[in-house]
Amino acid sequence: xxxxxxxxxxxxxxxxxxxxxxxxxxxxxxxxxxxxxxxxxxxxxxxxxxxxxxxxxxxxxxxxxxxxxxxxxxxxxxxxxxxxxxxxxxxxxxxxxxxxxxxxxxxxxxxxxxxxxxxxxxxxxxxxxxxxxxxxxxxxxxxxxxxxxxxxxxxxxxxxxxxxxxxxxxxxxxxxxxxxxxxxxxxxxxxxxxxxxxxxxxxxxxxxxxxxxxxxxxxxxxxxxxxxxxxxxxxxxxxxxxxxxxxxxxxxxxxxxxxxxxxxxxxxxxxxxxxxxxxxxxxxxxxxxxxxxxxxxxxxxxxxxxxxxxxxxxxxxxxxxxxxxxxxxxxxxxxxxxxxxxxxxxxxxxxxxxxxxxxxxxxxxxxxxxxxxxxxxxxxxxxxxxxxxxxxxxxxxxxxxxxxxxxxxxxxxxxxxxxxxxxxxxxxxxxxxxxxxxxxxxxxxxxxxxxxxxxxxxxxxxxxxxx
Ligand code: F6P
Numbered sequence: 001x002x003x004x005x006x007x008x009x010x011x012x013x014x015x016x017x018x019x020x021x022x023x024x025x026x027x028x029x030x031x032x033x034x035x036x037x038x039x040x041x042x043x044x045x046x047x048x049x050x051x052x053x054x055x056x057x058x059x060x061x062x063x064x065x066x067x068x069x070x071x072x073x074x075x076x077x078x079x080x081x082x083x084x085x086x087x088x089x090x091x092x093x094x095x096x097x098x099x100x101x102x103x104x105x106x107x108x109x110x111x112x113x114x115x116x117x118x119x120x121x122x123x124x125x126x127x128x129x130x131x132x133x134x135x136x137x138x139x140x141x142x143x144x145x146x147x148x149x150x151x152x153x154x155x156x157x158x159x160x161x162x163x164x165x166x167x168x169x170x171x172x173x174x175x176x177x178x179x180x181x182x183x184x185x186x187x188x189x190x191x192x193x194x195x196x197x198x199x200x201x202x203x204x205x206x207x208x209x210x211x212x213x214x215x216x217x218x219x220x221x222x223x224x225x226x227x228x229x230x231x232x233x234x235x236x237x238x239x240x241x242x243x244x245x246x247x248x249x250x251x252x253x254x255x256x257x258x259x260x261x262x263x264x265x266x267x268x269x270x271x272x273x274x275x276x277x278x279x280x281x282x283x284x285x286x287x288x289x290x291x292x293x294x295x296x297x298x299x300x301x302x303x304x305x306x307x308x309x310x311x312x313x314x315x316x317x318x319x320x321x322x323x324x325x326x327x328x329x330x331x332x333x334x335x336x337x338x339x340x341x342x343x344x345x346x347x348x349x350x351x352x353x354x355x356x357x358x359x360x361x362x363x364x365x366x367x368x369x370x371x372x373x374x375x376x377x378x379x380x381x382x383x384x385x386x387x388x389x390x391x392x393x394x395x396x397x398x399x400x401x402x403x404x405x406x407x408x409x410x411x412x413x414x415x416x417x418x419x420x421x422x423x424x425x426x427x428x429x430x431x432x433x434x435x436x437x438x439x440x441x442x443x444x445x446x447x448x449x450x451x452x453x454x455x456x457x458x459x460x461x462x463x464x465x466x467x
Contacts, residue, residue: 004134005052005074007045007461010125012093012145014075015042017058030070033058034277034312034353036238036380037142037167043241044457045073052076052132054125056089078128080121087117089145090317097144099320100179101168102281102375103401106320110180119148126152135159138464141192143167151188163194163464165236168377169403170202173209186215190226193467196236196460198377198403203234232467236460237407239452240383246449249360249388257361266344269304270430273366275359275381276373278311278351280324283372283399283416285331288347290422292335295346299427302339302346307370308362312353325351363388368429371398372416378403382411383448392438392445395429397422407451410443 015038018028032038045051052074057064064077080088091114100108126149129139141149141164150162176182186209189195197203207224210216210233216224222234248254262271272291276282291307294300311328315321332349339346354362363369369385379402386396386408398404398411405413412432414425 004132004137006050006134006137007048008052008054008129008133008137008139009041009045009142010054010129010139010146010149011037011041011142012056012089013038014053014055014057014077015073016070016075018064019058031353032356034314035167036378039380040238040240040453040456041142042071043244044453046071047454050134054078054128054132056080074132076128076132078121078125084117084121086317087114088121090315092118093145094315094318095320096179097147098168098281100175101144101171103169103171104175105281105374108178110178115181122146122148123152125149126156129153130157133157133160136161138461139163140165140460140464147185148188150191151184154191161464161467162192163196163460164189164192165196165238165460166202166377167198167238169199169375170197170205172205173212176205176209177212182209183213183215186210186213190216190224190231192231193229194232194460194463196234196463198235198237199406200235201406202377202403207233230467232463234463236456236463237403237451238378238380239454239456240380240387240448241454242383242387242449242452245360245384245387246390248357249364250390254357254360254364257358258364261361261365265306265348268306270300270306270367271365272305272307272368272370272426273362273385274307274309274311274370274372275362276309276311277314278321278325278328279314280320281373281375283374284309284311284328285324286374286416286419286422287370287372288328288331288335290419290426291347292331292338293419294423294426295335295339299423300430302341302344305430306346306348308348308350308366310350310352310354310359310362313351359384360388367394368426369394369396370426371396371402371404372414372422373399373402374416376402376404380404382408386441386444386448389441389445392441393434394441395432395437396441396444397425397429407447408444410440410447 013033016030017033019031021027021029054076057077096108099106139162216226219225224231336345371382382404396411399416
């Protein structure tokens with residue numbers, strides 16, 4: 001066996017992705033990959049030596065296949081053809097697992113061709129991992145796109161210690177059991193030594209499923225036994241790099257960026273903000289409707305309230321995302337048409353991916369942060385907002401269906417399915433007594449600081465070492 005890395009991380013995307021070079025359309029440059037997975041994992045791996053990261057480049061035609069170094073890690077690209085991307089990424093991952101695992105907010109589709117593509121690509125990732133890992137190395141598999149990798153590794157590299165972390169929710173068996181391939185997925189997940197989830201509820205859903213399907217038996221609250229092996233199954237709530245976010249948020253450029261922004265908006269009394277991937281799970285439409293109704297009822301006025309919605313383009317080949325974009329843009333147009341003034345739209349909508357420094361300026365400029373998903377694994381935007389408020393001002397409105405609500409109990413917690421409740425929550429955030437706001441923000445900051453990205457990664461890897 002040839003030498004390899006001591007820790008191999010495997011995720012659908014590499015931490016950087018190929019994006020078109022603005023100066024040369026035929027070429028590409030590297031940009032940061034989207035999503036909470038990369039935001040949390042990249043800083044948490046900084047203190048580990050000898051790490052390889054296996055992932056897809058999100059290619060744009062100039063396919064990169066050679067290994068390269070980045071941020072002290074060896075990056076190992078896995079290439080996908082357009083057809084394979086359609087089956088594995090657009091199809092099985094984002095047309096089946098994503099909606100199924102998010103409470104069926106949209107109907108999942110079950111297609112045998114997608115499943116075949118999913119198996120093929122999982123095998124390709126598993127082969128890349130087997131090739132990259134040193135004898136007895138640790139392998140850390142991430143997310144729903146790669147649920148079969150552990151099963152395949154157990155056949156070819158039984159020497160490896162293998163753990164899996166799911167960044168999105170895990171549904172109750174009553175939903176999961178609709179999946180035609182429920183046994184294959186559950187068995188492959190049981191081939192890990194540790195299976196980690198965002199919340200205790202997610203972990204319990206998985207244990208209940210595995211026992212219910214007769215594939216494992218319970219070994220106490222957070223452990224299962226299958227094929228004579230013990231598997232740790234529990235929550236490892238993901239965090240952010242709180243120290244860096246808090247530090248960057250205090251820098252001069254960010255502070256002046258935030259006050260310039262407020263000035264550009266006409267210095268309204270209240271700036272509300274949403275920052276999400278443009279995804280139907282995030283409840284962007286429901287928060288726009290709530291804002292629109294509050295304006296129509298005169299509870300808020302366009303002279304003193306402004307909303308900014310950053311919606312990062314996402315999964316634009318999947319129909320449900322195309323429909324959502326149309327719906328959100330129609331709502332933004334309708335609200336601005338009814339309530340905007342010349343030169344002063346009341347909703348500022350950016351369908352763009354913004355650099356993190358710009359997001360920090362937005363976080364600093366926002367009095368009320370709206371995080372209202374119908375279902376979300378954790379939601380790190382909520383934690384980033386909290387970490388970027390050095391003066392302890394600002395109110396977080398947070399959906400009870402985000403994993404973050406388990407920890408961030410001092411936010412204004414809402415049910416996004418209850419429009420009147422959401423409107424009332426927005427008004428209570430807008431009118432919150434500053435002393436109460438500071439009290440809540442201080443408590444939220446302590447929570448985010450205590451359970452940061454490094455703590456998350458260390459506790460997962462310690463659990464893996466202990467197996
Ligand atoms: O955390 C969920 C997740 O799907 C990650 O796996 C992914 O990297 C991120 O969101 C962004 O999604 P996508 O890779 O589909 O753009």
